[in-house]
Amino acid sequence: MKVLVTAKRVVDANVSIRVQSDNSGVDLNNVKMAVNPFDEIAIEEAVRLREAGSAEEVVVVSIGITNCQEQIRTALALGADRGIFVEADGDLQPLAVAKILKAIVDKESPGIIILGKQAIDGDNSQTGPMLAALAGLSQATFASELTIEDGKAVVTREIDGGMETISVPLPAVITTDLRLNEPRYASLPNIMKAKKKPVDSYTPEELGVDVAPRLTTLKVEPPSERAAGVIVETAEELIDKLKNEAKVIE
Amino acid sequence: MSSLVIAEHNNESIKAATLVTVAAAKAIGGDVTVLVAGADCGAAADAAAKIEGVDKVLLADNAVYAHMTAENVAALIAEIGKDYSHILAPTTTAGKNYLPRAAALLDVAQISDISGVVSEDTFQRPIYAGSAVATVQSADPIKVLTVRGTAFDAVAAEGGSATVESVDTVTDTGLAEWLKDEIAKLERPELTAANVIISGGRGMQDGENFKLLEAVADKLGAAVGASRAAVDAGYAPNDLQVGQTGKIVAPELYIAVGISGAIQHLAGMKDSKVIVAINKDADAPIFQVADYGLVADLFKALPEVDELLG
Ligand SMILES: Cc1cc2nc3c(=O)[nH]c(=O)nc-3n(C[C@H](O)[C@H](O)[C@H](O)COP(=O)(O)OP(=O)(O)OC[C@H]3O[C@@H](n4cnc5c(N)ncnc54)[C@H](O)[C@@H]3O)c2cc1C
Numbered sequence A: 001m002k003v004l005v006t007a008k009r010v011v012d013a014n015v016s017i018r019v020q021s022d023n024s025g026v027d028l029n030n031v032k033m034a035v036n037p038f039d040e041i042a043i044e045e046a047v048r049l050r051e052a053g054s055a056e057e058v059v060v061v062s063i064g065i066t067n068c069q070e071q072i073r074t075a076l077a078l079g080a081d082r083g084i085f086v087e088a089d090g091d092l093q094p095l096a097v098a099k100i101l102k103a104i105v106d107k108e109s110p111g112i113i114i115l116g117k118q119a120i121d122g123d124n125s126q127t128g129p130m131l132a133a134l135a136g137l138s139q140a141t142f143a144s145e146l147t148i149e150d151g152k153a154v155v156t157r158e159i160d161g162g163m164e165t166i167s168v169p170l171p172a173v174i175t176t177d178l179r180l181n182e183p184r185y186a187s188l189p190n191i192m193k194a195k196k197k198p199v200d201s202y203t204p205e206e207l208g209v210d211v212a213p214r215l216t217t218l219k220v221e222p223p224s225e226r227a228a229g230v231i232v233e234t235a236e237e238l239i240d241k242l243k244n245e246a247k248v249i250e
Numbered sequence B: 001m002s003s004l005v006i007a008e009h010n011n012e013s014i015k016a017a018t019l020v021t022v023a024a025a026k027a028i029g030g031d032v033t034v035l036v037a038g039a040d041c042g043a044a045a046d047a048a049a050k051i052e053g054v055d056k057v058l059l060a061d062n063a064v065y066a067h068m069t070a071e072n073v074a075a076l077i078a079e080i081g082k083d084y085s086h087i088l089a090p091t092t093t094a095g096k097n098y099l100p101r102a103a104a105l106l107d108v109a110q111i112s113d114i115s116g117v118v119s120e121d122t123f124q125r126p127i128y129a130g131s132a133v134a135t136v137q138s139a140d141p142i143k144v145l146t147v148r149g150t151a152f153d154a155v156a157a158e159g160g161s162a163t164v165e166s167v168d169t170v171t172d173t174g175l176a177e178w179l180k181d182e183i184a185k186l187e188r189p190e191l192t193a194a195n196v197i198i199s200g201g202r203g204m205q206d207g208e209n210f211k212l213l214e215a216v217a218d219k220l221g222a223a224v225g226a227s228r229a230a231v232d233a234g235y236a237p238n239d240l241q242v243g244q245t246g247k248i249v250a251p252e253l254y255i256a257v258g259i260s261g262a263i264q265h266l267a268g269m270k271d272s273k274v275i276v277a278i279n280k281d282a283d284a285p286i287f288q289v290a291d292y293g294l295v296a297d298l299f300k301a302l303p304e305v306d307e308l309l310g
């Protein structure tokens, strides 16, 4: 079985974002970039499936500007076998990404496709279910446990109120939640080895996909600021303020 | 203009998130239809018919829609939804599961987690863990939207008198099999519905110590929440996680205990009306959003607070 995973290039989770003064977007100049944390979890799960003998090959896809190849190399250093880079400039929206991934699924016929539940830049949380719809596959989103047995994936999902376990026939699209696994770090020898692993490149045109955006971002603004608060000295003062000043407790 | 709102329900009654989603549909304007899909959910459809401002309720009552399985529900929404200008669902784990699938079947974009309606085709939404707010305009014939639960004032659950119509379309894709649920029995209010929330972080040191929070929660009628670090460490179950990738809450009072205030945590609670932080590190970023900060050891402060509340 082949596993298809993704490595979206996003602003590193530890960077604090600044909105550009002309409100056209966020400032990405000289900002540290990384593999989307949920995609790191997807890559880790795929590599573990191969290590456990459930899969033979892990193929990683990244879609975007030329620099996305850095994120493919990171995934290869983490254990993916082969990369696919789809070069696309401009505003790539989840529906367009899902269409590109659908074209790659058609080419590669993976037995399982693992995506992140959400990209931490746009916070859309759409691509996995969209890809599943376009490819006519089942989906298991927000996975916190995954077992492969008899051509099926049994997935425990993090849902409001608790957990749900479902069984989906393979191939299927899985999206990762935080507790699925703890991704490993890439070792120096593996980073060296990753440089020799093959990466194929495509354009959306070659894949026959129209990536024209459906949404236009009119402006991006900073959120409203909270007014500064006060430091209280004691628990007594705190309760007094909550009762008599803020009037939020009785 | 006409909106289709996908209801979230427990077969008997309608969940609060649906009332917020109807409010967003009202802000867009035009007729509002509510779709109640599920198995043995007739009572929920009757409840939906009483929601203020709802014109019509569609009831899709069939075993194939039990557990809101994304494959079947998305196919149903795509079939019914093509006659509407807007399709809306709450930003819950259920809505995030089936709605993008329905949008792709309709070949339209989804706008996730809207926090404001500017016009019938233009919406606001937070991005980058709430570090920025984007205003986006859709060129698609159908606008598919998930609605942030804290961003609109819920419409009244009573006061409407809509008609209930049954939907005959039955789509069984046979693509997924539900095995089991493990839903925690709630002894306290649900996070997204609570007026007061007290959350613990890594500073709690272990799950046993959450009892200190629970004691205060019980006196305040509060829900208990947690940071990701506390959930990852096993101090609290995952559905208590507040933040960018957990629950978004905006209670009257949010008390953060032993939580540093990472941007991903703030994303889930900074719209709360009053924020209290208890942390022993005076430089913790949580104090920058707190209305009242108490620099103290939580193991001393929590029992004191408990005592003072009587
Ligand atoms: C992709 C991604 C998604 C994420 N999503 C979320 C999310 O949804 N929600 C979320 O919360 N986080 C999320 N995070 C994690 C986030 O970045 C932080 O790591 C996390 O919020 C830290 O939790 P914490 O404040 O409990 O722990 P820490 O940052 O370790 O802070 C512990 C605090 O406790 C204080 N403390 C310790 N002992 C005591 C004591 N005895 N008395 C008083 N104070 C004490 C310390 O001073 C410190 O400030 C996410 C991260 C990533 C990368």
Ligand SMILES: Nc1ncnc2c1ncn2[C@@H]1O[C@H](COP(=O)(O)O)[C@@H](O)[C@H]1O
Residues within 6 Å of the ligand: A006, A007, A008, A009, A036, A038, A039, A061, A062, A063, A064, A092, A094, A097, A114, A115, A116, A117, A118, A119, A120, A122, A123, A124, A125, A126, A127, A128
């Ligand atoms: N440009 C991209 N390249 C590769 N994978 C992507 C890209 N955009 C989104 N994805 C995948 O889709 C997931 C969800 O993204 P989103 O729907 O944008 O929140 C991500 O975690 C990735 O797995």
